Every structure is written in structure tokens, then in C-alpha cells.
Amino acid sequence: MxxxxxxxxxxxxxxxxxxxxxxxxxxxxxxxxxxxxxxxxxxxxxxxxxxxxxxxxxxxxxxxxxxxxxxxxxxxxxxxxxxxxxxxxxxxxxxxxxxxxxxxxxxxxxxxxxxxxxxxxxxxxxxxxxxxxxxxxxxxxxxxxxxxxxxxxxxxxxxxxxxxxxxxxxxxxxxxxxxxxxxxxxxxxxxxxxxxxxxxxxxxxxxxxxxxxxxxxxxxxxxxxxxxxxxxxxxxxxxxxxxxxxxxxxxxxxxxxxxxxxxxxxxxGSGEKRVLEVEQELHEKARRAIHAGEYIEQGEPLTKENLNVLRPGERESGLHPKFYNELLETTATRDIQRGKGIKWEDVDQD
Missing domain, CATH: 3.20.20.70 (Aldolase class I)
Known part of the structure; x- marks a missing residue:
């Protein structure tokens, strides 16, 4: 048509x-x-x-x-x-x-x-x-x-x-x-x-x-x-x-x-599902990510007690929540401050 x-x-x-x-x-x-x-x-x-x-x-x-x-x-x-x-x-x-x-x-x-x-x-x-x-x-x-x-x-x-x-x-x-x-x-x-x-x-x-x-x-x-x-x-x-x-x-x-x-x-709209320009700020600041719920020392295992899934606001965002269970099987390779967004380089993946 x-x-x-x-x-x-x-x-x-x-x-x-x-x-x-x-x-x-x-x-x-x-x-x-x-x-x-x-x-x-x-x-x-x-x-x-x-x-x-x-x-x-x-x-x-x-x-x-x-x-x-x-x-x-x-x-x-x-x-x-x-x-x-x-x-x-x-x-x-x-x-x-x-x-x-x-x-x-x-x-x-x-x-x-x-x-x-x-x-x-x-x-x-x-x-x-x-x-x-x-x-x-x-x-x-x-x-x-x-x-x-x-x-x-x-x-x-x-x-x-x-x-x-x-x-x-x-x-x-x-x-x-x-x-x-x-x-x-x-x-x-x-x-x-x-x-x-x-x-x-x-x-x-x-x-x-x-x-x-x-x-x-x-x-x-x-x-x-x-x-x-x-x-x-x-x-x-x-x-x-x-x-x-x-x-x-x-x-x-x-x-x-x-x-x-x-x-x-x-x-x-267009019918295409995507992140729009008008959503960009909250896409970065309000989508949840994995952050340290408390201070984590180098060598300390990551646990349900010291991890949290939070909105980062203006802080650097951590890993996507889909990696939460994988992180529970790792240990910290460095000291991690409370509230820090956790990255793969912060943990031992072996």
C-alpha cells in the first residue's frame, strides 16, 4: 500500500x-x-x-x-x-x-x-x-x-x-x-x-x-x-x-x-522501541546498577550483604544487574569504597 x-x-x-x-x-x-x-x-x-x-x-x-x-x-x-x-x-x-x-x-x-x-x-x-x-x-x-x-x-x-x-x-x-x-x-x-x-x-x-x-x-x-x-x-x-x-x-x-x-x-511515534534523546539523562542516572553497599576490602568476597543494586545518580554506574549472581562468585581485587559502581576490573573473575 x-x-x-x-x-x-x-x-x-x-x-x-x-x-x-x-x-x-x-x-x-x-x-x-x-x-x-x-x-x-x-x-x-x-x-x-x-x-x-x-x-x-x-x-x-x-x-x-x-x-x-x-x-x-x-x-x-x-x-x-x-x-x-x-x-x-x-x-x-x-x-x-x-x-x-x-x-x-x-x-x-x-x-x-x-x-x-x-x-x-x-x-x-x-x-x-x-x-x-x-x-x-x-x-x-x-x-x-x-x-x-x-x-x-x-x-x-x-x-x-x-x-x-x-x-x-x-x-x-x-x-x-x-x-x-x-x-x-x-x-x-x-x-x-x-x-x-x-x-x-x-x-x-x-x-x-x-x-x-x-x-x-x-x-x-x-x-x-x-x-x-x-x-x-x-x-x-x-x-x-x-x-x-x-x-x-x-x-x-x-x-x-x-x-x-x-x-x-x-x-x-515511530513504533521503534529504543532509548530516546529525551530519556538520555535518566537512562544514565536512574537505571539501576551494581554498587558497593558498604566498604569492601581487597580480597574480600562479594556477597549479598556488601552488594546493592541502586540508581547511580551522577556517580559512575556499575555493572548491569544481570551480572549480580556472577559477582557473588568473585573477590575484590582492590579496596572498594561504599557506593562505588563495581566494574569487572574491581574483582577477581577466576
């Missing part, structure tokens, strides 16, 4: 976690709000800010009824239609992201929207509910861009079918995200262990698209399990009108999430 680039940023198992701040449709149809969201994501230290690009007529059948979680008196078709992001925003948001040194991304939900985005996004993000839309996956795979695909509301076998379709259509750079399609997701249901399952099953970088209310726990856990990508919704204000604000992070919470991810990466 090799790393690959998203907009020049390496993504993969040996790289720092690629953090996507999901603005979604929380712009509420206002371009300046969209730019404020970009500012927040950049200030938080996210690698990318992602919007959603769709047209209701390409997404839902008409008279499709209501969805309970949206808590809105309007029908779902009308709600989705009101959340559409104008295509003419795309180049302006892309350029604004460049000015703020953050990557612009947007999830396309249909071929028409993907074509509008193609020139401006470094990778495709596939939403959970689109991940079994095989014809659309084949279209995206043919564009030679990396693909990040969420897997919410799908069984592992269904994910396997989608992965096979992508690979057969030519996709090579693929990330799979564990996701639970519940808004918000109870923290007891987020099932972060699937991050490892997806990695083992498909041998691709994996990660988490998180809808829990907690800004830290699930993202940090995912990183600890090897997540290469973490995505989470955020908003300017949770009280704003719209279906996705309530479960999104506030700006300061987004910053906390990014900090927690970077701190988690730092705590994981």
Missing part, C-alpha cells in the same frame, strides 16, 4: 493524517458565508475544506416525502433544492482557498456536478449514499483523480462491489472512510474499529467520516488505528438555519479536533 498525492499533499499510511473540514451546505446559499467557512477551516489547520455540489433533480425523485432527521416541515426534495450550491461559485471558492493556503474540495452527487468541479478539485469525495452508484463511480474512476469514498449505510460486501467497480474502471488511488449515516451519530455507534477492517480487507489507506458531536474522541481513536484521512462537519454557528448545522463542530471545536489529531500522531 503506497502513498499518493492529493493536490501535492502526500496521503497514505506513513503520512500525517489528511484532515478535511466538511463545510457541506452550511453556507446557507450565501457566498460570503462560504468564504468565512474557508477562513475557519484554514485557521484550524485543516488540509482541505469541502463543500457539496448537487442538483435536487439529479439526486431525489420528486414527491419523495420527508426525512425525519431533518426536522423540517418541507419535503426532502424542496429542502435539497434550497441547499444547492451555485456552480458559478466553484472557481471563486477554489481561488479563495488558494489564497488561504487550504485545498478546495467538493463532493459531487451527479455527473453534471462532477463535470463542473473537475477542473478545480484535486480528488473526488464520494458520499456514502453514492458509494453504490456504480455508473457514477465508473465515471469518476475514468478521470484519473484520487477517490475518497465514505461507506456509511453499506455492508462490507457492498463496499467490496464498489471497490471492484472502481478498480475495474481504472481507479488506483483510493481511500475508504468508515462512516455511520446517522446525524448525529451516538459515540457508542461510531465503530471506529472498521478503519482497520477496511484497511485489512482492501489494502488501501482508510479513515473516518465522523458525525458524532464530540470533536476529539472518534477522530483521535481513528488516527490511533491508522487513519490516513479524517473528515468532520463544521459550521460558523450551530443555531443557524439548515439541517447540518446542529451536529457540526463550532469553529473552536474544529481547531480542537485538528490539534487532537496532530497530538495523537505525535504520541504514536
Amino acid at each position: 503506497e502513498s499518493f498525492d492529493i493536490g501535492g499533499r502526500p496521503v497514505g499510511p506513513d503520512e500525517s493524517t489528511f484532515v478535511i473540514a466538511e463545510a457541506g451546505s452550511n453556507h446557507n446559499g450565501d457566498l460570503e458565508t462560504a468564504k468565512e467557512l474557508i477562513d475557519v477551516a484554514a485557521d484550524a489547520g485543516a488540509d482541505a475544506v469541502k463543500f457539496q455540489t448537487f442538483r435536487a433533480e439529479d439526486l431525489y425523485v420528486e414527491e419523495s416525502g420527508e426525512v425525519e432527521y431533518l426536522d423540517d416541515d418541507r419535503g426532502i426534495y424542496e429542502i435539497i433544492e434550497s441547499m444547492e450550491m451555485p456552480y458559478e461559485w466553484i472557481p471563486e471558492l477554489h481561488d479563495y482557498c488558494s489564497e488561504q493556503s487550504i485545498q478546495f474540495m467538493s463532493t459531487p452527487f451527479d455527473k453534471r456536478s462532477a463535470e463542473e468541479l473537475a477542473e478545480y478539485v484535486p480528488a473526488w469525495k464520494v458520499a456514502s449514499y453514492t458509494s453504490s452508484h456504480v455508473p457514477f463511480l465508473q465515471h469518476l474512476a475514468g478521470t484519473d483523480k484520487p477517490i475518497i469514498m465514505s461507506t456509511g449505510a453499506h455492508e462490507l460486501a457492498e463496499v467490496a462491489e464498489s471497490v471492484a467497480a472502481l478498480r475495474e474502471a481504472g481507479a488506483t488511488d483510493l481511500v475508504l472512510l468508515q462512516c455511520v449515516a446517522a446525524y448525529p451519530t451516538p459515540i457508542s455507534e461510531i465503530n471506529v474499529g472498521v478503519v482497520e477492517t477496511l484497511n485489512e480487507e482492501f489494502d488501501v489507506p482508510t479513515g473516518l467520516s465522523d458525525h458524532t458531536l464530540d470533536p476529539v474522541t472518534a477522530p483521535a481513536a481513528a488516527v490511533a488505528l491508522g487513519a490516513s484521512v479524517v473528515e468532520k462537519h463544521f459550521t460558523l454557528d450551530k443555531s443557524m438555519e439548515g439541517p447540518d448545522h446542529e451536529f457540526a463542530l463550532k469553529p473552536n471545536e474544529l481547531g480542537r479536533m485538528v490539534s487532537a489529531i496532530r497530538d495523537t500522531e505525535a504520541t504514536l
Whole structure:
């Protein structure tokens, strides 16, 4: 499993976690709000800010009824239609992201929207509910861009079918995200262990698209399990009108999430067990060694009564404790002062 680039940023198992701040449709149809969201994501230290690009007529059948979680008196078709992001925003948001040194991304939900985005996004993000839309996956795979695909509301076998379709259509750079399609997701249901399952099953970088209310726990856990990508919704204000604000992070919470991810990466380290530079002083001063527990005269046998295993502090350290039993079979070749670290030259080894 090799790393690959998203907009020049390496993504993969040996790289720092690629953090996507999901603005979604929380712009509420206002371009300046969209730019404020970009500012927040950049200030938080996210690698990318992602919007959603769709047209209701390409997404839902008409008279499709209501969805309970949206808590809105309007029908779902009308709600989705009101959340559409104008295509003419795309180049302006892309350029604004460049000015703020953050990557612009947007999830396309249909071929028409993907074509509008193609020139401006470094990778495709596939939403959970689109991940079994095989014809659309084949279209995206043919564009030679990396693909990040969420897997919410799908069984592992269904994910396997989608992965096979992508690979057969030519996709090579693929990330799979564990996701639970519940808004918000109870923290007891987020099932972060699937991050490892997806990695083992498909041998691709994996990660988490998180809808829990907690800004830290699930993202940090995912990183600890090897997540290469973490995505989470955020908003300017949770009280704003719209279906996705309530479960999104506030700006300061987004910053906390990014900090927690970077701190988690730092705590994981290299995985190589060795004496670190920060341990060096106590490695020398606090590891126990064999010292004279009392004054030992030349020719006197070394015994349990006159030997001790102590920390040397700033004194010269004696032999490693593993030689303790061997020293009990020796005699002193010189006078040994109390507290001295005992060396092989201090004893008769015959």
C-alpha cells in the first residue's frame, strides 16, 4: 500500500493524517458565508475544506416525502433544492482557498456536478449514499483523480462491489472512510474499529467520516488505528438555519479536533522501541546498577550483604544487574569504597 498525492499533499499510511473540514451546505446559499467557512477551516489547520455540489433533480425523485432527521416541515426534495450550491461559485471558492493556503474540495452527487468541479478539485469525495452508484463511480474512476469514498449505510460486501467497480474502471488511488449515516451519530455507534477492517480487507489507506458531536474522541481513536484521512462537519454557528448545522463542530471545536489529531500522531511515534534523546539523562542516572553497599576490602568476597543494586545518580554506574549472581562468585581485587559502581576490573573473575 503506497502513498499518493492529493493536490501535492502526500496521503497514505506513513503520512500525517489528511484532515478535511466538511463545510457541506452550511453556507446557507450565501457566498460570503462560504468564504468565512474557508477562513475557519484554514485557521484550524485543516488540509482541505469541502463543500457539496448537487442538483435536487439529479439526486431525489420528486414527491419523495420527508426525512425525519431533518426536522423540517418541507419535503426532502424542496429542502435539497434550497441547499444547492451555485456552480458559478466553484472557481471563486477554489481561488479563495488558494489564497488561504487550504485545498478546495467538493463532493459531487451527479455527473453534471462532477463535470463542473473537475477542473478545480484535486480528488473526488464520494458520499456514502453514492458509494453504490456504480455508473457514477465508473465515471469518476475514468478521470484519473484520487477517490475518497465514505461507506456509511453499506455492508462490507457492498463496499467490496464498489471497490471492484472502481478498480475495474481504472481507479488506483483510493481511500475508504468508515462512516455511520446517522446525524448525529451516538459515540457508542461510531465503530471506529472498521478503519482497520477496511484497511485489512482492501489494502488501501482508510479513515473516518465522523458525525458524532464530540470533536476529539472518534477522530483521535481513528488516527490511533491508522487513519490516513479524517473528515468532520463544521459550521460558523450551530443555531443557524439548515439541517447540518446542529451536529457540526463550532469553529473552536474544529481547531480542537485538528490539534487532537496532530497530538495523537505525535504520541504514536515511530513504533521503534529504543532509548530516546529525551530519556538520555535518566537512562544514565536512574537505571539501576551494581554498587558497593558498604566498604569492601581487597580480597574480600562479594556477597549479598556488601552488594546493592541502586540508581547511580551522577556517580559512575556499575555493572548491569544481570551480572549480580556472577559477582557473588568473585573477590575484590582492590579496596572498594561504599557506593562505588563495581566494574569487572574491581574483582577477581577466576
